[in-house]
Amino acid sequence: MNKKTISIMLAYVGVLTGAGLASGQELMQYFISFGISGLFGLIAIGILHILVGGIILQLGSHYLAESHIDVIEEVSSKYLTKFMDFALIINCFLMGFVMIAGAGSNLNQQFGFKPWVGSLICTLLVIFIGMLDFDKVTKVIGAFTPLIIIFAILGAIYTFITIKPDWQSLNQIGQSVKSPLPNIGLSTLNYFGLCMISGISMAFVLGGSKTDSAEAGLGGMLGGLMVAILTALVGLTLFFTLPMIKDSDIPMQIVLENIHPVLGLMMSLIIFGMIFNTAISLFYSAARRFSDTENKFRRNLIIFTLMGFGLSFLGFKKLMSILYPILGYLGMILTIILVVAWFNEREEIKHEMRRRFAISVLTKRKLDDDEEFGKMEKEKLERLAENSIIDNKEIKQAVHEEVKEELEEEEKEEE
DSSP states (O other): OOHHHHHHHHHHHHHHHHHHTTTSHHHHHHTGGGTHHHHHHHHHHHHHHHHHHHHHHHHHHHTTOSSHHHHHHHHSOHHHHHHHHHHHHHHHHHHHHHHHHHHHHHHHHHHOOOHHHHHHHHHHHHHHHHTSOHHHHHHHHHHTHHHHHHHHHHHHHHHHHHOOOOHHHHHHHHHTSOOSSSSHHHHHHHHHHHHHHHHHHHHHHHHHTOSOHHHHHHHHHHHHHHHHHHHHHHHHHHHHTHHHHTTOSSHHHHHHHHHOHHHHHHHHHHHHHHHHHHHHHHHHHHHHHTOSSHHHHHHHHHHHHHHHHHHGGGOHHHHHHHHHHHHHHHHHHHHHHHHHHHHHHHHHHHHHHHHHHHHHHHHHHHHOTTSOOOHHHHHHHHHHHHHSSSOHHHHHHHHHHHHHHHHHHHHHHHO
């Protein structure tokens, strides 16, 4: 697995954890509110993350997606395409508003700033970072992922060592937390739908930046595994510390602050970074969807993000409890459609993988002065590109850029 695949994997984790995990409030409402039975929901959600993560990134890679529309147009009928496109666009805006509000709530809890201050900082960062090229955006999104993993493990270890849980008492406290859904089964599916709809647009683009669909799928599965482990650790930590955090907007921040104030401060900044990750992925995806030139993209990114800032004044907790269940149902439908589409396309995906592997091998020979690349190899390369599901010129260009990048990496390592 090369550096780009690792970068994509970490970015995928970053996108998902910002919306459904980083603050802890999401798990409180969806799982901890059902007491002990909510812990079984955490196991189910982990399995879904691993299986579906690979499918989503692989579909993005298969169609070399630059936007979610590139995938959904290929895998569904005209009316389903319109529905899914509409659902994802609506999600980008609604979830984006929640994330900007969450950034304000985060800094308000830690530093006492007015909520609009944190929201404004997040808004300006989304606009500034979003203007960078895609590889830099991906690296920024993935940068906070190792930190949230380290701090989640730290919080979990401290909690498991120091707290002797009274399961019956914790079960009762958990059930006193208000849940937006009636039972743990529906809550688990709705939460997963929420995670998917919040991450699918950017996940397709992340997968689309990798021509090797097998590597993209592996990155998605490993990213899903990391999200599963994080979800379990954070969920158990919150359950064990319920008496202390049940009324908090950002409960994970309180958990780390309880270990040491400095860790609470650092966790606050990391959670802000994870919320920012999701915000930029949502507004970036929405701006890309409505832009055919770079100037239009930049204009749209600024307009959409400023709209998000305006609506963030409704408040984080309130926005989440109203909008998340609606988005979760849309995400459930979307996920089912995409999993069925992948199942139907799996043989064609395998054939396309083999073609791209051969195109990659021939391109490597073409770029390597020590390798022979004559008329026969050129004709074979043209034939393979012609048979690809992607436009002849586009697939050759994409593979060429990827192979060139890999060769440059190898040269640096040898030096």
